[in-house]
Amino acid sequence: MQPTAPIKPFFLDVDAADRAALHTALDQILDTSTLILGPYTDQFEKEFAAYVGTKHAVSLNTATSALEVQLRLEGVENRIVGVPTNTNFATVAAIIHAGGEPVFMDMDEKTFMPRLSHVEELLRAQPLLAGLMWVHIGGVISPDMAEIASFCKSNGLFLIEDCAHAHGSVLDGKHAGTFGVSGAFSFFPTKVMTTMEGGMIVTDDADYASAIRSYRNQGKRAGAYNALHVDLGSSWRLSEFGAAFGLRQLAKLDAMVARRAVVANIYVEAFKELGIQYVDFSHMTAASNYKVIAILPEHLTLAEAKDAFASEGVILGGGVYEIPCHSQPVFQTLDLCGSSFPIAEKYCGRQFCLPITSGMNHHEANRVVEAMRKIFSR
Ligand SMILES: Cc1ncc(COP(=O)(O)O)c(C=O)c1O
Secondary structure (H helix, E strand, C coil): CCCCCCECCCCCCCCHHHHHHHHHHHHHHHHHCCCECCHHHHHHHHHHHHHHCCCEEEEECCHHHHHHHHHHHCCCCCCEEEEECCCCHHHHHHHHHCCCEEEEECCCCCCCCCCHHHHHHHHHHCCCEEEEEEECHHHCCCCCHHHHHHHHHHCCCEEEEECCCCCCCEECCEECCCCCCEEEEECCCCCCCCCCCCEEEEECCHHHHHHHHHHCECCCCCCCCCCCCCCCCCECCCEHHHHHHHHHHHHCHHHHHHHHHHHHHHHHHHHHHHCCCECCCCCCCECCCCCCEEECCCCCCHHHHHHHHHHCCECCCCCCCCCCHHHCHHHHHCCCCCCCCHHHHHHHHHEEECCCCCCCCHHHHHHHHHHHHHHHCC
């Protein structure tokens, strides 16, 4: 009998038709010698903007640089930016690279992100707060998102969104990336869709979009091939082949998200049955289900759970996030950790994320659930 293959948290969703289209695209790119900022990039940006429902989308080499560009455009130098402690290192590092001073917000144990009350509290504690770098953790848009956006507006705070987890996430008909002035998506290989490496900023603001085009290309405001450097930009362009890759992925993004939803819903039913606390996404029109975040039962540590699942042929991937940013060594040395974050400290190390990919079907999801039942009942 064939041994059953382990269920892994990563799947590259590229089928035979994608391969053929990518070979053709590569030939076209080589034939024209247009390796960057050509027709694939234009088309990818147009189609991504249409998908999200914004007037503009500008591609970059990573979401990390996309976050930094958004912050630079908000002029965060020497100003305070609120950010959840439960996020990726990149979100916080981008604030520092843009010259800002991150101040962390704790999270709510139900949503794994700050609530409106955390934002209100932050503004009381930091009256000089310039704005927020919001994060749709695991692809979940906060049930408070509309209130947070209007609180920011009425208090003169900018709101920019880290949508690295949130391709295809929609709340009340609005896509992630459309609640603030702009949102940044990641196309890193493990994300809901990929361009191998890449990022995208979406916005309705035409001036903002042309400034992003300048920042990603060494600060050339007057166009890619002009000699004047006006902004302190960098080399943050996406390749034409990355854009061709992104176009194929975008064309099937809804189908990939739908397959993730099948798996996510099986997990949710199992969590309910086993009495496992998880981050609810049922208030959303659609969730990317990049991660379905759940809390381990008291008797298991995360390391023990990972080993137990591995011995059942189920590989748990990276969680979001085992170590909150205020506890990361690099941010400790920057003296950014004055406050306490009891909820993040209590729950981050206890969260776990079952494997979820667009390559999984309900049989595999059920195998994962069987493994979970066995492990949690020990
Ligand atoms: C929340 C979040 N923000 C930003 C990033 C950075 O994305 P990239 O690898 O495209 O720079 C990541 C990547 O994992 C992320 O998870």
